[in-house]
Amino acid sequence: MMRLSLGPIQYFWPGQRVREFYAEVADWPVDIVYLGETVCAKRRQLRLQDWLVIADELEAAGKEVVLTTLALMEADSELSHLRRICDNGDFKVEANDMGAVRLINGRPFVAGPHLNSYNPSALELWREFGAVRWVMPMELSADTLAQLQAARPEGLQTEVFAYGHMPLSFSARCFTARAHDLPKDRCEFRCLDYPEGMALKTQDSQELFVINGIQMQSGQPVNLLGEVPQMRELGVDVLRISPRAHGTETIVNAFDAARRGQPVDLGPLEREEWCNGYWYGDAGMSRKELGTGN
Amino acid sequence: MPETKRMQLVCPAGSLPALKAAVDNGADAVYLGFRDATNARNFPGLNFDDNEIVTALDYAHARGARVLLALNTYPQPDGWQRWTGAVDRAADLGLDAVIMADPGLLRYAAKRHPDLRLHLSVQASATNRHAIALYHEVFGIRQVVLPRVLSLSQVRAVVEASPVDVEVFGFGSLCIMVEGRCALSSYVTGESPNTCGVCSPAKAVRWEETPTGRQSRLGGVLIDRYREGEPAGYPTLCKGRFEVNGNVFYAMEEPTSLNILDILPELMKMGVAAVKVEGRQRSPAYVGQVTRMMRAAIDACAADPENYHPHPDWVAQLDRHSEGRTHTLGALHRSWQ
Secondary structure, eight states: OEEEHHHHHHHHOOOHHHHHHHHHHHHHOOOOEEESSOOOOOOOOOHHHHHHHHHHHHHHHHHHEEEEOOOOOOOOHHHHHHHHHOSSSEEEEEEEESSHHHHHHSSSSEEOTTTTSSSSSHHHHOOOOOOOEEEETTOHHHEEEEHHHHOOTTTTTEEEEEEEEEEEEBSOOOHHHTTTTGGGOTTTTTGGOTOEEEEEEOOOOOOEEEEEEEEEEEEEEOOGGGHHHHHTTTTTEEEEOOOOOOHHHHHHHHHHHHHHTTTOOOOOGOOOOOOGGGGGGOOOOOOTTTTTTT | OOOOOOOOOEEEESSSHHHHHHTTTTTTTEEESSTTTHHHHHHTTOOOHHHHHHHHHHHHHHHOOOEEEEEOOOOOGGGGHHHHHHHHHHOOOOOOSSEEEOHHHHHHHHHOTTTEEEEOOOOGGOHHHHHHHHHHHHHHOOEEEEETOOOHOOOOOHHOOOOSEEEEEEEOOOBOOOOTOOOHHHHHHHHOOOSSSSOGGGGGGEEEEEETEEEEEEETEEEEEEETTTTOOOGGGSEEEEEEETTEEEESOOOOEEGGGGHHHHHHHHHHOOOEOTTSOOOHHHHHHHHHHHHHHHEEEEHOOGGGOOOOHHHHHHHHHHHOOOEEOGSSSSSGG
């Protein structure tokens, strides 16, 4: 059976909220949990030892725990912290930058969604470096995935970002601070006020992107719930669900039902906007309804 | 840090006339691409076939300039042969270096053509010394182009720790996202720099005249509205005006260009090996003028760094060619971030 993973919390939540969230996750039907910060080095409500406490608790609850890392690393302080994560001694690390791949230094790791795995030669390279799993880049299609699956090296699992606001870009600039007319160095941690980011809309009110500090996300969550059978056929090993401020458990339960071939109940989330265009080789923001052929 | 030598000026060429303009006006190296999706400026009417590259090499080499090939998109399985074929052609044609981003393709090139000089493209998103060291150790890259996201002090730290020469962007359009990790364009249009070598592609652009003025759309998405008489720029996604918390503004970046003339002495002193001009999509006249200004600035700075000041004429000339007719140091200046 395909496994479910819970991706890292992409937003900046207070430490207490993070602890409460993962206390609940321990009872959810997810198999893998990614812990840590991928967006901004300044978000330090939890220190590495705090994350490791949560990691131990989740592992005791039967979860595979992976410590994830920043997608954009510039300062030496960020690299020192990265080295401490890589040297933690207990948990696998998800690399989102080649700097992390170097510091992981041959230990088993997950090649994260920001490593740019676009062809079999790249997958072979990750395997040579010690990767046990790779996460498909956001913008690849099912057709490309099928070709990659056909050529994938032995011992490398495949994970697909199946639900949530997609991380689309990273910048040196903090767009949350900019929207508050603050410089990044004195950002006052305004992203704490936006547990699911800030909506960026067009002038005719289309929700285009979500601002999350230095990261821009898709305005709509991707939702590949309807594509679960196809992903099973393609030999996808892990489906990633990205935590939201509310309703994450409902989504996890829906994917759990889908992977078991059971009827799916999304409840109030049924009426939500979402997209799946990348999967069909189209613009990521577009949405194709299953069975309509549109 | 590699040994200190004269700072190189690396200029863009989307065509033979542009290459000649760059070489004639003092470029130390010119970079260009094949006429297909193997490079990140895959625009209609641009780039080179093999015969033109032979001519370009003859012209540049006869005048002491090097020619670099940008092969900096990310091949997917169905295009793999075309990309590896492009690497082979680059080696056969005798290009002075190939600028690449994809780790899979770098792996191919390093194995198949061990003597081919490899530069790491800005599209490889190498922003720190460990990433650069890995590309050097595994693929033998000899030069790295830094993404436009580092502050000046971060550039200094990277140069000090880098085992290879460091190249930075000096003038031209400003990417504000980490290059190689931006999918905004494919989210809206289906095509991105990584997948198709384009950002905010022209075929997805639509201009509309409305009773309240002109507006631009990309892939159907409203990018900006312009008042009567307001200049309308190309609707690049990250340079539109959007609404956040009830305010309409340039939520990501204004239309502006990068220009590092103000900090040239610092870059030279810290040992930056090369300065790159963006703009393979620009006209030969543009390339010639920008190359001439940058050449003058680098030569003046090298001759007397203590008393160097950007000449007002250079700045004015370059601003005329800038998006929004203004310039910025971008992320190099901490307050921009």
